[in-house]
Amino acid sequence: MEKQPLYEGKAKRIYSTDVADELLVYYKDDATAFNGLKKGTIDSKGVLNNKITTFFFDLLGKNGIPHHFIKRVSEREQLVKSLKILPVEVVVRNIAAGSLAKRIGWEEGRKLPAPIVEMYYKNDELGDPLINQHHIKILELATEEQVKTLEEYAFKINEILTNYLREKKIELIDFKLEFGVHNGQVLLGDEISPDTCRFWDSETGEKLDKDRFRRDLGNVEDAYKEILFRLTGEKA
Template sequence: MAQMLYEGKAKKVYATENPDEYLVFYKDDATAFNGVKRGTILNKGVLNNKISAFFFDLLGKNGIPHHFVRLVSDREMLVKKLTILQIEVVVRNIAAGSLAKRIGWEEGRKLPQPVVELYYKNDDLGDPLINEYHARAMGLADDNQLKAIQELGLKINAILGAYLKEKKLELIDFKLEFGLHNGQLLLGDEISPDTCRFWDSETGQKLDKDRFRRDLGDVEDAYKEVLYRLTGEKL
């Protein structure tokens, strides 16, 4: 059995025979509100593995450097080994979640332009919102990296937003993580209904982890619907 290097809330990471690559296993475990709410979403690991693979492929074809190498099984993907920056980049098109609360906008109000936010990736502190000055002062990233991750966030937003619109899905917001691989900055982690908000363009129905966070029901079906709209695959 390969050595497990790390177990997170939704994934496990294993060493492989190739020192440059990791194996990521996607779990069904779901957490929200920094681990306060816990549960499982049936088949989430399979769905998020497939959905992430699809998005990484799409982004790669559009010139975004990422860590995804290939799918290994229903729940596993091979990725390039990254040293993850301790920053989460959130890009938003429509006010929802913590932004709606913070600035007092009703959920669903369109932002006149995309908003990029940085969060300090630290579970003990509940991933607090920070700005570029904090990130530099804390040594989380240098100037070039900060510029790059924010520019990449906006580019990724444009690529995903346009693609999803064709599939009648509205990209409300999403979270990205980046890391270094032999000095190269790559997009890492996952892109899935766990890390994005997707609303049906016509009905406004939520097709993402908010169904779990807010006990809206039909969580698995929502994730399945996202996979189906993206790839045509029915799980």
């Protein structure tokens, strides 16, 4: 009988392993948007995001960001440390796009004077609302010290990724991070991929991320493949 996952999310399944504090993550091809209202699949997305996430976690680890990633173990699977996930989604933005462009009335593509960090309450029923440190405190989602750490890591990760991607002719517009606690330490968790970031070609402005799926722009799989190729030189 096939092993039952501990948890099944929109894009991944999580399985226990023989090691108490290690989990196996399986990357699916399923894609959702607008809090699950739009559903579809992107061919090979699981394979591509598993590789792209592996690349980014290696890069961040080498640059001093503590994270959950242990190793990629197959095309669609990776081994990670088990985390108690903090129910806060941390978004970093360099250029106005998506929900920020809508909220503050800026056109997409307008550069922010400096990067900003936003926090969202990770709660599907509520549609992941935007919150601040005061909401986090009354909802007891994280301690004040943890919130400081999240912000500090978020800005540092942005610097590392932005600098790296610029050389690959990719503009990092914005991205979402999730963190969790392992043995009392805050670690970066989840994934970093075209599902969770906005990547634009620096020269043409072409979108190379999940907005191609969200906005029905076509060539979704090719965009994910292009990101993997620019990062690793691998032709998927």
